[in-house]
Amino acid sequence: MKRLIGAALCGMLMMGIAGADTLKVDKTRSRIQVDGRSTGHGFTGTLEEYTARVSGNPVTLRPDAFELSWKFTDLKTEDEKRDKEMIKWLGGGSPTGTFKFIKTWEQDGKDFAQGTISIHGVSKLIAFPYTVKKDGDWVSIDGVATLDYKDFGLPIIRAVAVMTVNPKLTVRFHLVGKL
Template sequence: MMLKLSLAAVALSASMYAGSLSFESGAIKAHTEVFGDNTIDPVTKKATSHLSMDANPTTLKGSIEISMNDLYSDNKKRDEHMQDVLESSSFPKAVFDVKDVVAKSGDNYTLKGTMTFHGVSKAMNFEGTITEEGGKVRIKATSSMKISDFGVKPIKMMFLTVRDQVDLNVDISLKR
């Protein structure tokens, strides 16, 4: 009987640390370049979290998605062109599905998963930190991808071609 009560207490306390994580705030930024303009930095401050995590960050699982229509930069005309090139009406979301989180040192982790972008899914890793304080989980991580790997031709502007590599910077806060 005492063993059953102890197991029930452990299960109850573990469930207090488990659960869904909803997007609260933050930004997901993309950066690329073209000669003469190094400020092509579309960003979104909206995301949908389908993530869950127990007490340890290595238990983080699920996915996070953004709407391509929520990406914007400092140039509306360029944003309209970006939406056309990315075919956001046909491929409205980018989704990162977390498959495994590997502890490195301290709060540093590698998030291994699959990125689905423009209808193509590819293995991808993010490097960064995962911290928790006051019922909020903060993920700060970076990665890069080639848009051509996802079937998107690098954007051309006049006689210049935008760099194929896009650097991603995630800084989000999730609440339990």
């Protein structure tokens, strides 16, 4: 009987450890940024508001779910004119984007994630390296993904006949939260 009780307690503990925990993202400690290059200079846009739902195994730090949604009106480049032109370029109104996690794997000692990103009504599969660190109840998730905005049916951005925005964009994220 003692063995049965011990096995049952051990099983319950293992289920508790292996279960998914939800990460409550602290936006004051987190950032999502997009780096762009145009003829003669670079710029960074910072996503000021977004919704992130993240859950995963607190022991292995492997994600079970990661969903991100945002409005492009919340992507600020510190140039109000550029921000307004971006919204026009995206079709006007209140354009949105989403990312939904599909899977992870390890390759050459690095962790990679794969998911579907949707921008301008077009969905694409992307993969990128990421890291997860845990310090007490705090967890930080970092990653970098490269996108080509032409893949989303968006035209090359040209201005004043000589300035062109490179279609390759770099998305950097640093999400911090408590389990």
